[in-house]
Amino acid sequence: MNRSLRLVRKLGLARIPAFASVATLTLAGCYSGGGMNDDGTASDTDAMATTSGGSSATTGADTGTGSTGDETTGGTTGDPGDCYSTLQFFADEIWAPSFSKSCIQCHDPTGIAAEKNAKFLLLPPVYPGFMEANLANIASIAGYSYDDVPLILAKPLFLTEHEGGKVFTESDEIYAAIEELLVQLDDPIECPVDTSGAKSFDDVDLLTPVETLRKATLHLSGRLPTDEEIKAVEEGGLDAVALAVEEIMTEDAFYSRLLDVFNDKFLTDKFANGSTNNAVALLSEADFPGRNDFVNNVAMLPTPERVRINQAVAREPLELINYIIRNDRPFTEIITANYTVFNPDSADIYNADVSFNDPNDLGELQEGVITVPRGGAQMPFPHAGILTSPMWLNRFPTTPTNIMRHRARMVLFQFLATDVLALASQAISPDAGSAVFNPTRNNPDCAKCHKLIDPIAGAFQMFDKNDQEKLLDPPQWYPEVFSPGYLNELMPPDQFSTGIQWLAERVATDPRFALSSTYTIFEALTGMKPLHYPTNPDSEFYDSELTAWETQDLILRSIADKFVADNHNIKTVIREIILTPYFRGKGMLKAPTPARAAELAAVGIGRLSTPELLANKIGAVTGYPWVRSDKQPYLTVDYKILYGGHDSNEITERLTTVNAVMASVGARMANEHACTISAYDFTLPADQRTLFPLVELTDTPDNGSSAEIKANIQYLHKRILGEDLAIDDPELARTFQLFYDTLQAGLDNIANDVETTSLLSNCRATKNLKTGEALPMEQQITSDETYVVRAWMAVVTYLLADYRFLFE
Amino acid sequence: MLRRDFLNFAAMTGLAVAAPRTARAAFQPYAGPFFVFVSARGGWDPTYFCDPKPKDPSKFNRLYDYDAATHKVGNLPYANIPVSGAALGLDAMADPYLMSAKDFFTAHGDQIRLINGINTETNNHDRGVKTTFSGRGDRDYPALAAMIAADRAPAHPLAFISSGGYANSGNLLPVTRLNSVSSFQKIASPNLVNVADPMGPTYHNPDTYQRILDAQAARTMDLSNGNDLPRIKTSANELYVARGNMDTLASVELPGALVDLPGNLGDLERMMQQTQLALAAFKAGLAVSANIELGGFDTHANHDINQVRQLAKLFHGIHFLLQEAEAQGLLGELIIFVGSDFGRGKGYNGPGAADGKDHWPVTSMMAISGDPGVIGGNTLIGASTVDDQLPMTVDPVTLETLDDPMMGVQIKWGEVHKAMRAFAGIGPDHPYSSKFPIIAEDLPLFG
Secondary structure, three states, X not given: OOHHXXXXXXXXXXXXXXXXXXXXOOOOOOOOOOOEOOOOOEOOOOXXXXXXXXXXXOOOOOOOOOOOOOOOOOOOOXXXXXXXXXXXXXXXXXXXXXHOOOOHHHHOOOOHHHHOOOOOOOOOOOOOOHHHHHHHHHHHHOOOEEOOEXXXXXXXXXXOOOOOOOOXXXXXXXXXXXXXXXXXXXXXXXXXXXXXXXOOOOOEEEOOXXXXXXXXXXXXXXXXXXXXXHHHHHHHHHHHHHHHHHHHOOOHHHHHHHHHHHHHHHOHHHHOOOOOOHHHHHOOOOOOHHHHHHHHOHHHOOHHHXXXXXXXXXXXXXXHHHHHHHOOXXXXXXXXXXXXXXXXXXXXXXXXXXXXXXXXXXXXXXXXXXXXXXXXXXXXXXXXXXXXXXXXXXXXXXXXXXXXXXXXXXXXXXXXXXXXXXXXXXXXXXXXXXXXXXXXXXXXXXXXXXXXXXXXXXXXXXXXXXXXXXXXXXXXXXXXXXXXXXOOXXXXXXXXXXXXXXXXXXXXXXXXXXXXXXXXXXXXXXXXXXXXXXXXXXXOOHXXXXXXXXXXXXXXXXXXXXXXXXXXXXXXXXXXXXXXHXXXXXXXXXXXXXXXHHHOOOOOOOOEOOHHHHHHHHHHHHOOOOEOXXXXXXXXXXXXOOOOOOOOOOOOOOOOOOOHHHHHHHHHHHHHHHHHHHHHHHHOOHHHOOOOOOOOOOOOHHHOOHHHHHHHHHHHHHHHHXXXXXXXXXXXXXXXXXXXXXXXXXXXXXXOOOOOOEOOHHHOEOEOOOOOOEOOHHHOEOEOOOOHHHHHHHHHHHHHOOHHHHEO | OOHHHHHHHHHHHOOOOOXXXXXXXXXXXXXXXXXXXEEEOOOOOHHHOOOXXXXXXXXXXXXXXXXXXXXXXXXXXOOOXXXXXXXXXXXXXXXXXXXXXXXXXXXXXXXXXXXXXXXXXXXXXXXXXXXXXXXXXXXXXXXXXXXXXXXXXXXXXXXXXXXXXXXXXXXXXXXXXXXXXXXXXXXXXXXXXXXXXXXXXXXXXXXXXXXXXXXXXXXXXXXXXXXXXXXHHHHHHHHHHXXXXXXXXXXXXXXXXXXXXXXXXXXXXXXXXXXXXXXXXXXXXXXXXXXXXXXOOOOOEOHHHHHHHHHHHXXXXXXXXXXXXXXXXXXXXXXXXXXXXXXXXXXXXXXXXXXOOOEEOEEEEEEEEOOHHHHOOOEEEOOEOOOOOOEOEEOOOOOOEOOOOOOXXXXXXXXXXXHHHHHOOOOOOOHHHHHOOOOOOOOOOOO
16 A cells, blocks of 8 residues: 555544744754855755755745645645645655665765755754654755756756765656655645544544543542542543643642652752762862751761751752742743752752741742852852753763763753764774864764764853862863854853853753653653654564654644643643543554554553552552551662662663563562551441442351442452443452452361461551551451451452553 | 464564463573673773783873783783772772782683774764674664573563663563562562561462462453553563563572672672672573673773772672672573773873873673683683774684784674674574674684
């Protein structure tokens, strides 16, 4: 089947005006160039022209000439009524079969053509949004011609000078495709993106609105939805889910979740992690005298207090992010805020001149500025969100020879979703560097990456190269290194002392920032990194991989656009991703072909809960957390690494595939926790129980209580697993059988003195699990003559270790 | 969907599949060989240990005197740098945990096959690590450690342990991390209340617990078979497989306590603890390969102290690995590969004692076998040039170093990995060789 036609059906998209957002994505604009004559023809170099900064606005959205979904898609392929965008056409018919293989060899930003200032540049897939950037670049040069032949055809036809020689002929398919593209570019077609995935995923069974609410509430806030929330969603559907999520995002628990989300990215908890001084000790004695007593007088404070204060200092960047989100500030402030935030603990250490409404409220955050003594005065930090956070600067340190390049790389990686290391795709020759003076600037092999990295590095020049957070006055940069700047814009020298702010403003308005932010939330909510553009056409399921990427890319870009339109509100991204099939897929309406299965490999349920998420979930559904004697969750302390978590230090990536050790952690949890809570739950009045509200310990199958037992099993499946099963569902029968068999075998064992009637001491209900106070003797449950407690323990263990509990 | 159909489906779609042990079928412990991949993270300096150069402060060595005729153990050259805690920013308490290159080669030279002058083709940390431990930097290939484990015992519960280094499993099998004796002991016997009392009470009667496990297995398989959403099918299958041999974890005999070193030796302590855990997993027959990492080699500054200190820790760590393996009767089955992101150099980045060396794409690697005959120890292959620290070519048959760079073959990680794969049983006809091809010359680097 023609790939274009297949994609049309798959995506089911309708036509709207042209690619407005494309225009703003710069095409690696660090590659300045000339070579374009005023009359729009190419100059004597291999120079297909573009405007400064890469792409320029094209037609369509700007002119309002686009049409709507029901109109014909003039010049495109596809069934009537379908929409097949110009971007899609470019991706399918030009990029994949040709440009990605041949042209990019010379025309990528690090290639020979770029070195010669060619204007026809192609970004490789390592750049987010590369496809539309490439199309925008072509649009910007589409008007140029040689001897009435469009230059983009004349060059590869070798009608004019082209260092790549003749690439194709007029009879080749790619020639016709480019011709067709040029026609379309006169009135580009863009299609609306259905972020709900209703069409692209019409064979995927999605969570109902109520099920979506449950999953979102557990994930974001570590609790179950309230009856009111459920009722509202039952009546209002997905719109009500969106509203409920908005409310959830005001809760404190949501901000605890965000700490994990952003620490996964920034890893600054390396300096917290229960330490008594790792974060504080990083700060220099001279600049932060408030830290000196703390560091030098270890005995001054008890350990728990030291841990708390150290954590407050370490969490400064993460708390800033939370503060921005909580106060509905534009998410761009995470790198542009000209302030940071302190709580009463961290303010002392950072010497921040802030006051608190309640100095005893450690949850209170106040905006402030770090100042350090210089020349007899206090010099303010050039705050640029977390980019100037002492913790971020120490987490991504530099050296006198690295000169901030590590930080520049992290700016690209963390805020622009660009892995600059992946740009260095070609092998380097060991003797190439040594043959050239100042190779990072003069050796093309080195310069192609350093041209991008070093100007960004220069924005950090006000910081010392040895003492990570120490402010220099004046700043210091190096003439042999590329000048400070961003892409093709040089930083004015009078900005050097606050250059990080200059940089942050540009990064924040780079379209990749919105994409990067969207990617971060997508990974947090689904446990999957965004798909990479498939680069192996020989893969058995290449077409499927490509379709999967195209679909996801469209959806995530659309969400990024909404994020920008909503004043960079990150909550918009969270809400939108929750509504996509990537979060909501729960099954298939029909069995997929292998190719379709490959397309859907990254869709829906199947994410192994992180240690933190599982710890929250245990507390939410059972009513009691699984904690050590010091009340710390087992999963985030004892089993954090074994269960695939990270320590922000030596181990920085989460494990996403369950292994035997992780499965065993789940088993241990289920056994221990079922033991702790089962008997206890029966000590409460039925209407206060979380596990057994529909049965009593006297209820057994043999005394005619099978219906009550099955009803409670049905209740447990719903509460613990989120399964809404009919009373005659085979799964309930399986669970009932487990209860029954356990009960019968237990009674036999008691009768045969194989087991006693006493409950294991750990499993006895002798104290209030919330307060720790001893229960009245008459309320305690210490024996189990009927074996009912242990039969229910078996059921709870079974459910707590179930796939649907461990995965989301 | 029948399980057979599911497996076919999964294979077609590239889903991770490993056949779990049926309920109580006999478990076959993996008996070796065991593979350990040691990563000296950050980029080590071979000039400071196994590829020494003449002393010349304007070039690559300002620290030690070198006489090629004298400074070698057997066939292995070494940089004659004495080590002591006091000289390396530690204290005398650290001395027992530091080892010089000379002492290391003296103790283990007959077990070491050393390759110098490897062209890593990169100065980039991420790409360097990826290339060193997978064979290609331009693809997301699985680590060789993962390929070996997946080839030999994919369903063994600890088949591939990674505590650092390059841990990409390529979806061939799950990665496992180990870090705590007490926690591991508790999860290894999840039904035992007190792991210090193996015969003590259990949460559930053993028959009850088995009943629970059986019900869970049946439900998980039903879910995998009954739900066609690929992600659910895949992850349910992974859980089913992970539980297949879960009970065997109890057979891992962990040391009573993990190594506890004095002073500022936390990174070495962690490396040695990872060694203890990996060896325990090997001994139980549950693991095939393990990654172990020691960081701190990215010595852009204070090279003469920091690089030497980290190398001294690394040698002690490997020495400990070999000693412990011997103590546990595993030495004869142990294969170790040691590498780093890239090399350092080629000169210093400044004249001061506090200056360092930057990244340099010429490096070395060591292959070590507990049984010297397995790897062919006391062997040196390749070299870098004395004047420029550039890779020298070798004769593709004899492996003799050639003076003419236009002749012979330059050793790159592709060549090394092709040979390592063949050595580990992943030859050219192996499916992994088709799935993860390496384009390189055939060199008999490991016999």
